[in-house]
Amino acid sequence: MKRNIFKIFALIFCVSLLMTGCATVSNVKINGKDAYYKDLQYNKGQVLVVGDYLYFGNGYTSSSEEGFDYDDAKKTGYMSRLNLNKTLTFDDKVSDVKKPYSTPKQVEKVNDKKLVGFQNQDMFALGGYIYFASANTHKTSDMKNDYTQVSLFRMKYNGDGLKELVKNSAFKQGEGSTITVQKGSDNNYYYIIVEPAENDTFTIKTLKIGDKIGKIKTIVKDVKSYAIADENSTQKNIIYTTSSEQTQETTAVKAVDFASGKVTDLDNGNAGTTVKFMGRAGDVVFYAYTRKATEPEVYFKDLLSSDNYFNAPLAERFWTASSISNIQKAEDGYIFKTSEGALIYKELTSKAVRLMDSEDFSDILFVEGDYVYTSSSKSIKRISTINREIESILSLDEKELVSGQCGYDGTYIYYFSQILDVEDIENPDDENEEKESDENYYLFRTDKFGNSQLIGKSK
Numbered sequence: 001m002k003r004n005i006f007k008i009f010a011l012i013f014c015v016s017l018l019m020t021g022c023a024t025v026s027n028v029k030i031n032g033k034d035a036y037y038k039d040l041q042y043n044k045g046q047v048l049v050v051g052d053y054l055y056f057g058n059g060y061t062s063s064s065e066e067g068f069d070y071d072d073a074k075k076t077g078y079m080s081r082l083n084l085n086k087t088l089t090f091d092d093k094v095s096d097v098k099k100p101y102s103t104p105k106q107v108e109k110v111n112d113k114k115l116v117g118f119q120n121q122d123m124f125a126l127g128g129y130i131y132f133a134s135a136n137t138h139k140t141s142d143m144k145n146d147y148t149q150v151s152l153f154r155m156k157y158n159g160d161g162l163k164e165l166v167k168n169s170a171f172k173q174g175e176g177s178t179i180t181v182q183k184g185s186d187n188n189y190y191y192i193i194v195e196p197a198e199n200d201t202f203t204i205k206t207l208k209i210g211d212k213i214g215k216i217k218t219i220v221k222d223v224k225s226y227a228i229a230d231e232n233s234t235q236k237n238i239i240y241t242t243s244s245e246q247t248q249e250t251t252a253v254k255a256v257d258f259a260s261g262k263v264t265d266l267d268n269g270n271a272g273t274t275v276k277f278m279g280r281a282g283d284v285v286f287y288a289y290t291r292k293a294t295e296p297e298v299y300f301k302d303l304l305s306s307d308n309y310f311n312a313p314l315a316e317r318f319w320t321a322s323s324i325s326n327i328q329k330a331e332d333g334y335i336f337k338t339s340e341g342a343l344i345y346k347e348l349t350s351k352a353v354r355l356m357d358s359e360d361f362s363d364i365l366f367v368e369g370d371y372v373y374t375s376s377s378k379s380i381k382r383i384s385t386i387n388r389e390i391e392s393i394l395s396l397d398e399k400e401l402v403s404g405q406c407g408y409d410g411t412y413i414y415y416f417s418q419i420l421d422v423e424d425i426e427n428p429d430d431e432n433e434e435k436e437s438d439e440n441y442y443l444f445r446t447d448k449f450g451n452s453q454l455i456g457k458s459k
Helices: 002-020 422-426
Strands: 037-042 047-050 053-057 079-083 108-111 124-127 129-135 149-156 178-183 189-196 202-209 217-223 225-228 237-243 251-257 263-267 273-281 284-291 297-302 316-319 324-330 333-338 343-346 353-356 363-368 371-375 379-384 390-395 401-408 413-418 441-446 452-454
Touching: 037 047, 037 178, 047 124, 047 401, 178 225, 189 225, 217 237, 217 251, 225 284, 237 273, 251 273, 273 324, 316 343, 324 363, 333 363, 343 371, 353 379, 363 401, 371 401, 390 413
Parallel strands: 225 273
Antiparallel strands: 037 124, 047 053, 053 079, 079 108, 124 129, 129 149, 178 189, 189 202, 202 217, 225 237, 237 251, 251 263, 273 284, 284 297, 297 316, 324 333, 333 343, 343 353, 363 371, 371 379, 379 390, 401 413, 413 441, 441 452
């Protein structure tokens, strides 16, 4: 009788697991309590530190690649984690030469239901959850997949509670689009989603997140350009341009509080003039200004100033060209990319300093102190804004890394790359042995001296 009761309980337990899923790893403890963050935790992109653990997309696949297959991509690009406080160990048969290209025993699979490792991933932690984006898998009206759309998800630190936040309402990606998270004027956090729309305009939507999830709200439409507040902004708003009431050719500048949705008119523009925002750092915005037939130049404005004018005669010129991009604060000045692909450092009213040419790098990764970290398909470098000396942190020969997709935990830089054929390293002259090549991209880490290690789990 007891044996039958145990069988019944076991059957009920198994069915419940199939219906609800179960944790594949333990919960994270901080000072003896379950991890919980009142403020957002972020590690510059593709990785996330929660307590002693590093969370990451095990592998990487771009959803814009031709022939992209979501189910195949998530076989390597699922959510994983690694305990940062444990010494990495390997199987006894793994030689010292193979260790940098072999998966440590400490890598744990957290949840393999969604693709986590893909382009422009910005994972973060808030409350008791990890938030992340993934390519949308819902069919369109004609029963096809549109992987230019992105859905938002969250899960608990042990892999439980996976939930799609937008309930089948995915967001369109495209040139100039953005998905970011910022704290609003009400001290709550919001996803800010800027979608491409018709006639080269954008629509801006918000989603309140936290212990309770809000509803998607459209706060402004017909946006021509925009500059979103960052973590250093005191004004928690989005500055944007739209067509002026005067003429379609003239732009007006407005601001919207993304927590309340309140819109404020700033500058209705002068006839025949246009403003186009290039970026924002704190409360300083950068924009290209055009007056009738003149060539546009880049100006800057402190939003805390007493006036709301954006026209050039009352503004400060920053750069004598039509556009700049990737603007970030760096010590006493700002770094940015020119339209030709050069890396520039400049204080607001001082002379510009050329740090790198386009052949030196492809993407700006992050800024730490006076150092700017960059990447290309073959290297990770850094340069000081003070002495302008370029240091090569990592250089790859046989394989490539995915430039621009990284993470940083204060000690290690994380990047996706292909695994070297380690048999070729140990047996370079063995041409007869057939070897299976793995072309997938997995997560690696490197310290600032170029000592790299695979931490993604290979096939």
